[in-house]
Amino acid sequence: MKNLALGIAIGIYLTGCAAPSSPTTGYQPVMAQQGKDVIWVPTPDSLLIKMLETAQVTSKDLVYDLGAGDGKIAIEAARRYGARAVGIEFDPQMADHARQNAKNAGVADKVTIITGDIFVEDFSQATVVTLYLLPSLNGKLHPTLLNMKPGTRIVSNTFTIGSWSPDKTFYGDSGTVGYFWVVPAKVNGFWRLSGIPGFDQATISIVQKSQEFHADFTPQGKAFQRIEGRLNGTTITFSYADAQGAVQTFSGEVVGDRFTGTLKGDPSVQITGSR
Ligand SMILES: C[S@@+](CC[C@H](N)C(=O)[O-])C[C@H]1O[C@@H](n2cnc3c(N)ncnc32)[C@H](O)[C@@H]1O
Numbered sequence: 001m002k003n004l005a006l007g008i009a010i011g012i013y014l015t016g017c018a019a020p021s022s023p024t025t026g027y028q029p030v031m032a033q034q035g036k037d038v039i040w041v042p043t044p045d046s047l048l049i050k051m052l053e054t055a056q057v058t059s060k061d062l063v064y065d066l067g068a069g070d071g072k073i074a075i076e077a078a079r080r081y082g083a084r085a086v087g088i089e090f091d092p093q094m095a096d097h098a099r100q101n102a103k104n105a106g107v108a109d110k111v112t113i114i115t116g117d118i119f120v121e122d123f124s125q126a127t128v129v130t131l132y133l134l135p136s137l138n139g140k141l142h143p144t145l146l147n148m149k150p151g152t153r154i155v156s157n158t159f160t161i162g163s164w165s166p167d168k169t170f171y172g173d174s175g176t177v178g179y180f181w182v183v184p185a186k187v188n189g190f191w192r193l194s195g196i197p198g199f200d201q202a203t204i205s206i207v208q209k210s211q212e213f214h215a216d217f218t219p220q221g222k223a224f225q226r227i228e229g230r231l232n233g234t235t236i237t238f239s240y241a242d243a244q245g246a247v248q249t250f251s252g253e254v255v256g257d258r259f260t261g262t263l264k265g266d267p268s269v270q271i272t273g274s275r
Contacts, residue, residue, distance in 0.1 A: 027097045029070060036090040036117065038134050040069045043157045047172030048076055051155040054170050054180045055128045057081045064088065064126035066118040066133065066141070071098025071111065073130050078102070078110035083128075087113045088121045124148060132157035146210065150185035150254070151233035164210050167232070184211040184231035185254035191273040197266075198243030204273065219243075236261070 032039045043051070051073070057063060059082030065073040068087025075098075077085040089095040095115040102111035114121055119140070123129065129145065129152065131138060142162035145154055156179045160166060166179035188208040196202050199219040204227075206215040211231045217240045218224040229238030236259050239249045250271055252261020257275040262268070 027093055029094055029097060035067065035094075037137055038067060040091075040094065041132070042069055042072055043132050044172055044174070044176055046174075047157055047176040047178055048073055049080075050170050050172050051130055051157065051178050052077055052081065054168060054178065055130075055153040055155045057083050057128055059083055061127045062086070062125055063128040063130060064123040065130045066123065067131075068098050068113060069094060069132075071101045071113055073132075074098070074111045074113070075102050075105045075107055077128075077130075078107035079105055083110070085111050086123070086126075087111070088116050088118050088123065089113060090115070090117050127152060129154045130157075131155070131159070131161075133159065135159045138162065145181075146183065148183045150183050150231075152183040154181045154183070155179065165212075167211065182211065182233045184208075185234045185236070187213065187231065187236060187254060187259070189275065191259075191275055193271060193273050195269065195271040196242075197263075197269055204238075213238075 029040055032041055057077050061081070061083040063074065063077040063083050063085040065085065065087045068074055068089040071087050074085035074087040077083040087098055089098055092115050095113050098113045102108045102113065126148070131154070138156060138159050139162040142164060145161060146164065158177060160179050161181065164181060166181055168180040170178050170180065172178065186208065187206050189206060191204045191206065193202040193204055201220040203218045204215050206213050213229050215227050215229060215238065216224040217227045225240055227238055227240050229236060234254045235251060236254050237249065237251045239247050242248045249264040250261055251264060252259045252271065259273040261271055263271070
């Protein structure tokens with residue numbers, strides 16, 4: 001919480017975010033009030049909608065808002081998209097207020113507010129994680145977030161997550177900014193490839209950095225090619241030069257220690273990678 005001035009100074013927008021007091025508890029949180037690790041400032045409505053839209057939240061999702069404040073992100077995910085949503089909020093009064101807000105919004109059946117610490121509570125079941133914390137807190141969460149189930153979507157108001165480059169940057173009103181990531185499957189290491197036209201066998205040795213990688217692609221008996229590729233959740237894509245020197249792009253799905261897919265130029269070709 002020592003960083004509250006910093007948090008405000010780095011561009012937190014306070015417009016359009018006054019919190020209604022709860023009709024039954026009478027509690028009224030105060031803008032920028034102290035929280036355990038970061039102050040309370042609600043995400044502005046325009047950016048909140050962009051966050052949920054960019055994450056493509058649907059009624060199938062389980063959305064976790066880490067540091068839920070008055071519950072507005074969880075409530076909107078439930079109200080607008082029919083998602084189940086969980087907010088984790090350390091301040092018990094604020095958590096009660098968020099629960100009451102969920103009741104008032106008619107989504108108490110879909111929204112759960114946990115009174116707890118985001119560094120202690122388990123959010124591994126989330127399909128979407130929303131953040132409005134500080135760079136230092138996002139950095140601390142980085143390893144946990146990166147190790148979530150591949151395909152989990154993460155959106156953050158204002159701040160990035162350590163060295164993890166976002167898949168997308170988006171904007172709300174008044175210069176507000178958000179970032180989006182998809183947790184990539186883990187493909188680092190050595191894979192055997194079969195089914196590549198023109199090559200009996202090939203291998204690919206991948207060095208992965210978050211959703212990006214470079215790799216040595218080695219057709220049997222031929223010189224290796226240094227190539228680059230990408231993960232979008234469980235979808236792996238890379239390009240290589242075929243036996244005629246033409247660029248071929250492979251795209252497939254990673255499931256555990258296997259990936260299977262096709263060539264963009266010829267979807268009838270089935271290529272498999274295995275560890
Ligand atoms: C900047 S506000 C964001 C509120 C909400 N997510 C939103 O975007 O409108 C951060 C919230 O995190 C809460 N908080 C701070 N440290 C926390 C921690 N370690 N665990 C859970 N909540 C925490 C604060 O009380 C505050 O309500």
